[in-house]
Amino acid sequence: MTLHFVETTVNNVLHLSCFGFFNKGESRLISSLNPELLEFHKHINGGSIGLLQSSVKALQEKLNIPEHFNSVLTGGVLGSLFSFLQFISSPLTGCLSDYYGRKPALLISMTGIAASYALWVIADSFFIFVLARVVGGLSKANVSLATTIMADITDASIRAKAMALIGIAFAIGFIIGPVTGAAFSVWGVDSSEQGNWWYWPAVFSLCLGTLNIAFVYFLFQESLPKDKRARSLQLNQTWNLVNPVSLFKFQLAENIEKNDLAKLRLLGLVYFLFLFLYSGLEYTLTFLTHLRFNYNAAQQGKMLLFIGLLMAVFQGGLVRRVKPGKEKFISIVGLGVIIPSFVIIAVADNAVLLYTGLALYALGSAIVIPCLTAMASAYGRVDQKGAVIGTLRSLGSLARALGPLTSSLAFFVFGAGPSYFFGALALLVPFFMLKNSTL
Known part of the structure; x- marks a missing residue:
């Protein structure tokens, strides 16, 4: 490699690691606050948060389900909406970046995310809060782009290590985000006459989003030279970007060798099934810890801190x-560890058992996605990496769009234990698909 390429690679790996920290810090901050955010909006809107909550309440009354489960299904709908919008935007953004370059696409995506946090700051109604999540979902292609950039600047010999660096940065953000979110929420309650405790976490997220834009604008170096970009922007293939059948076939990645394409399709299916369940x-x-153990935002933050610390250790050390x-073998190990983790969480009736399951969960979470992504990124030409990784990430977004809604509905109807048991059992499908494959 030339000295310039080595310098660009090192700089971009470091910058993407900081990007990963900012990004995960923002998103995990919201995750730790979700149960109480929904309770807050329900309270300030006179016991209802609009058509969504009314529909959930009607279903709850019809099925004779305890009312405190309503927030689970409401949250699942919102979580699925966010990921569905990400599912739409990720592959399109990936193809645009193949033609225009990674940096412009990354900046546009992060500007949209910052705008979503700006809306959250002024969200004095449930409608504006949902609007903020919509804008954020449409803009969340930045993670896919970061993965694509790593594929641009690495080869097969170091790709898993590079993906792990982003994972480590995400894990650090996983640590910092929930803890600071919980701290700001407590401060907000103490310092606000209206009890609008969400205001300061929203401001903090907006600051991180703005720092992210400045960081990439001034320090990030374009990873896809003009001579390696796609020669044309094929907008006539837009349908293939959102059509699940086309995505599973990886139709955007043209002219890949037939045997490699078959392997890529199998890998995409494994990736989808795992993320759908996970x-x-x-x-x-x-929601489980909020309902079963009555965890508040601060306790949720501590729990996610524990998970984040272990993920950082596992990703950095393993x-x-x-x-x-060896990526396939490590992915199988990760899948094998996650299955019992959900069984333990399903039966946990005390903190020791819960945290034992969370420790196994952290190990599996830390290793499966980076290794599967590293495997997929080895396929396709340089100018196809955006399409390949964008498609893979879009399959993940589709899984995340369906997963929270499905799991929340199962949780709502059957309770936490049965839904987690079924999920653990279903995870055996991608486990054996990967184990018995020739990838």
Whole structure:
């Protein structure tokens, strides 16, 4: 490699790591506050938060389900909406970045995210809060772009390590975000006459989003040279960007060798099934602890701090050291660990058992996605990386769009234990698909 390429690679890896910290800090801050945010908006709107809550309440009364489960299904709908919008935007943004370059697409995406936090700052109604989530969902292609950039600047020998660096940065954000969010929420309650405790977490998120834009604008170096970009922008393929059938077939990545395309499609299916099940159970975790253990925002923050610390250790100590060709084995280990973690969480009736399950959960979470992504990023030409990774991330967004809603509905109807048991059992499908494959 030339000296310039080495310098660009090192700089971008460092900058993307900081980007990952800012990004995950913002998103996990909101996750830790979700149960209390919904309760807050329900309270200030006279016991109702609009058509969504009214519909959930009608279903709750018809099925004779305890009313305190309503927030779970309401949150699941909002979580799925956010990821559905990300599902629409990620592959389109990836293809645009193949033609115009990564940096412009990344900046536009992050500007939209900052705008969503600005709306959250002024969200004195449930409608504006939902609008903020809509804008954020449409703009959340930045994570997909970051992964694509890592694929641009690395080769197979160091790709897993590079993906792990972003993962480590995400884990650090996972640590900082919930804790600061919980702290700001307590401060907000103490310092606001109206009890609008969400105001300061929203301001903090907006500051992180703004710092992220400035950081990338001034320090990030374009990773896709003009001579390696796609020669044309094929907007006539827009349908393929949002059509699930086309996505599972990876139709945007043209002219990949037939055998490689078959492997990529299988990998995409494994990725989708895992994230569909995992994201649903992940999303309902804070609702489970809120309802079963009566955790408040501060306690949720401590729980997510524990998970984040372990993820940082596992990603820094294990994933970063994965040798080329070993990504499949490590992914299988991660899947094998996550399955019992959900069983333990399902039966946990005390903090010790809960945190035992969370420790296994953190290990599996830390290693599966980076390794599966590193495997997928090895396929396709340089000018196809955006399409390949964008499609993979879009499959993940589709899974995350369906997962929270499905899991929340199961939680709402059957309770936490059965929904987590079923999820753990269903995770055996992607586990054996990957284990028995020739990837």
